[in-house]
Amino acid sequence: MxxxxxxxxxxxxxxxxxxxxxxxxxxxxxxxxxxxxxxxxxxxxxxxxxxxxxxxxxxxxxxxxxxxxxxxxxxxxxxxxxxxxxxxxxxxxxxxxxxxxxxxxxxxxxxxxxxxxxxxxxxxxxxxxxxxxxxxxxxxxLNTLVETAGGQRSRGAEEQERAEEQGSKQVNPSPPHLYLxxxxxxxxxxxxxxxxxxxxxxxxxxxxxxxxxxxxxxxxxxxxxxxxxxxxxxxxxxxxxxxxxxxxxxxxxxxxxxxxxxxxxxxxxxxxxxxxxxxxxxxxxxxxxxxxxxxxxxxxxxxxxxxxxxxxxPESENSEIWSALVMGVRDYAHKCGFSEMVVGLSGGIDSSLVAAIAAKAFGADNVLGVLMPSPYSSEGSLQDAQALVNNLGICSAKLPIGEAMQAYNKTLEPLFAGTSFGVAEENLQARIRGNLLMAVANKFGYLLISTGNKSEMAVGYSTLYGDMSGGLAAISDVPKTRVYSLCRWLNQTSATGEIVPANILCKPPSAELRPDQTDQDSLPSYEVLDEILHRIIHKHQSTTQIVDEAGYDPAVVNQVMKMVARAEFKRRQAPPGLKITDRAFGTGWRMPIASRSVVDNQWLMAKET
Known part of the structure; x- marks a missing residue:
């Protein structure tokens, strides 16, 4: 049978x-x-x-x-x-x-x-x-089908005659050589x-x-x-x-x-x-x-x-994850009625991976990469973003945001007078970029794919209504260390040569929202951060358990724990993200926003020395 x-x-x-x-x-x-x-x-x-x-x-x-x-x-x-x-x-x-x-x-x-x-x-x-x-x-x-003996009438013919007698729709008859x-x-x-x-x-x-x-x-x-x-x-x-x-x-x-x-x-x-x-x-x-x-x-x-x-x-975890993400982006766009995508390109590794996924999912001709340099953007980042565009063969546009920054600063000057440049001004840049990308998506009917990774989503190292803007968060369940691993794998397995420019893989990650900024000004190294986050998110460990088992500095672990809890309100407003792990920030994540669990409750915290 x-x-x-x-x-x-x-x-x-x-x-x-x-x-x-x-x-x-x-x-x-x-x-x-x-x-x-x-x-x-x-x-x-x-x-x-x-x-x-x-x-x-x-x-x-x-x-x-x-x-x-x-x-x-x-x-x-x-x-x-x-x-x-x-x-x-x-x-x-x-x-x-x-x-x-x-x-x-x-x-x-x-x-x-x-x-x-x-x-x-x-x-x-x-x-x-x-x-x-x-x-x-x-x-x-279940009955079986066997070959019809010589001279026996096919069951299909009998079925068709019955259907015609009853005035019903034509049925698909059994093959004439088979019967039950x-x-x-x-x-x-x-x-x-x-x-x-x-x-x-x-x-x-x-x-x-x-x-x-x-x-x-x-x-x-x-x-x-x-x-x-x-x-x-x-x-x-x-x-x-x-x-x-x-x-x-x-x-x-x-x-x-x-x-x-x-x-x-x-x-x-x-x-x-x-x-x-x-x-x-x-x-x-x-x-x-x-x-x-x-x-x-x-x-x-x-x-x-x-x-x-x-x-x-698939021959490796990276191959498996890549196939899953490409399928997820393709199906989300197709089933929602989109045929073209837009991605903001910073010259960093996250946007490089997302652009590569989008190009694979929908074809390079259907992806628009938008470069939005500010006065703090390095020439190297612009060159890296353009090299990525060339490697992928996607369409691109350049929208400098310097004048928009000046307009915002002028509008806010009376209210911000007497204060120093800080996070609010840094985040304005991300929000200007988010507005521009949403305008492009709105004007042409594109799907905007946001570029934040899981590490950033976990600790809130992202800007609400800025780089979090979009209709789909393609890599929001991909930790930063895995982002690097995927990009290296992509280059190693590409039949057409380098996809992600080597300089993007080598330079320190930076949001470039102020002079000489790097991610590690605010965060532990991503190798340390991702290990701590895995223990918090996937293993549900307290900071004391993490310190005892992994030996990390209690102050660092406590800081990460607080950042994860305080970023909940951001995650609640994020675009839907493709789930590739057993614990993602999506429909399976049900944490309260208004909670004192980390801030006040010592049962979660580690004793600092």
Whole structure:
């Protein structure tokens, strides 16, 4: 029996467009004699639909689209489609109004519905806001297709005649050489994303009361399929595959894992759908960071999946992150209706990386880099920015801001009289640049991509309504040290020579908002800062723990801790940022703004000597 995996890139709420993606792959699968097609979690509406699920009209439209989709699929092909189902007991039992579901479509109809059992509420997930968990194990039996014996009538012809007699739309008939046997041959267990993530042996703890994979093993299913929309983070595929291999081997069940691919707002989905045999050995893997479809074969005598192609994973973390960011920028722009982008170019490393990502995502001809020198901008930075423009082949414009600075200073002179030049005047430069970039974006319908990295976002080393302006923060989850690593990798792997000018990689980073300024006037070295931030943000450590384990100066750690807390109001107003780590400043970050936790509470602080 042949089983096809459709690794799709849905757009949220594009019900007809997403359905057409499924139909297109279903026709390909049927032409290749597949019996079953698997699509990702919520493949009909895209994941995550978030508060669109609170709109009854959206849910009703999805139900109607599902029925229409069933009628347009090849009739000999069974298809599992991710959708949403109303909960009829919601009001009487005090339950949530919806189920996160999988529909089995076959023969022009919805044959069965299966509900997700484990609903995640950590990090970016908030499924209990909308969904009621399923209460029972999910499985179905599937008949097989065999060659028609000589003289037998094809099932496709019979189906077409029935459709004509009933006056219904033309169906896609079964190929004339195939028909269904009268007896069930394969019992398939159905799980949805988080249903796989509760193996207490693998995790050394149980996060939910039930383990759906264990329950399906007790039911004696022949194979487990998992339809997922699992967001990307660095190195997550290695973890997924270790977990899937463990479960397949533990329960002696082949597992097919299907993942969504593409970017939806801040969340990136890496695809890399994968299959394991009963021994826990990988037998197939789809491409990462791009749509794909894969055909597998299930041996009904051996009760196991047979090996096919195993697409290699990206060769390094930098390659993986680069692919994720390019995909994320491309999908965000495309799904929001943009075809061109604008980036402010300072001659620094952050804007260099963002411009390179934009050029790769949308083509150099569709990217405008804007140089906005001030009296404090060095000639070297201007030369570096122009060299980057030449290396990437993008369009460019130069808008000096000296006169605008003078106009602001003159306007503010009566109020600022008697004060010295300081942060307010420095930030005015960033805000002038932000205004100019937004004007260009507004005038020509471009998407402005901001250039702040995670290190800067964490400690507030950025200007609200200045360099934080934009419609997308492409590298807001990329620490500064990783920015350097990505740019070096980009130069090393480029087939066309140097991308990021060498001088940008070598010079001390600087905002150039005053004479001889460098980032380290205000911050620790980025190697130190990023290590401290990792411990604060990802490991939730107090400053005392950081000092004890890493040996950093308590005064430095305390300073960073305070900066992170005080910058919360800035982060709340930042553009959406692409998530590449397991702890990003986005929908999964839920910190208060008005808080005394760091300023006053000594349980977070380290004792200074």
């Amino acid at each position: 042949k089983i096809a995996i459709a690794q799709l890139n849905p757009t949220i709420a594009d019900l007809s467009g997403n359905a057409q993606q499924i139909i297109t792959v279903a026709q390909q699968a049927a032409n290749a004699d597949a019996r079953l097609l698997l699509t990702p979690e919520l493949s009909l509406c895209g994941y995550p639909p978030r508060d669109l699920l609170l709109n009854p009209g959206f849910v009703e439209a999805m139900a109607a689209q599902l029925q229409e989709l069933a009628q347009h699929l090849p009739s000999q092909l069974a298809v599992l489609v991710g959708t949403v189902q109303p909960n009829p007991q919601a009001t009487s039992a005090g339950e949530k109004p919806l189920f996160n579901s999988i529909a089995l479509l076959e023969g022009g109809q919805v044959q069965q519905i299966f509900h997700k059992r484990l609903l995640p509420t950590y990090d970016v997930f908030d499924e209990e806001r909308y969904f009621e968990p399923g209460r029972q194990s999910n499985s179905f039996t 046997t009268p007896h069930p041959s394969l019992k398939i267990g159905v799980t949805i994303c988080e249903d796989l993530w509760n193996d207490e042996q693998f995790w050394e703890q149980r996060n939910y009361e039930v383990n759906p994979i264990e329950d399906l093993a007790h039911l004696g299913v022949d194979i487990v399929v998992n339809l997922s929309a699992s967001p990307y983070s660095v190195g997550k595929q290695t973890l997924r595959e270790a977990m899937l291999s463990h479960s397949a081997h533990r329960y002696q069940q082949p597992i097919l894992y299907i993942n969504q691919v593409g970017g939806n707002d801040d969340l990136l989905f890496d695809g890399a759908s994968v299959a394991f045999n009963r021994a826990g050995e990988i037998v197939s893997r789809a491409s990462a960071f791009q749509t794909d479809w894969v055909m597998l074969e299930f041996d009904e005598q051996k009760k196991d999946l047979l090996g096919t192609s195993v697409t290699p994973l």
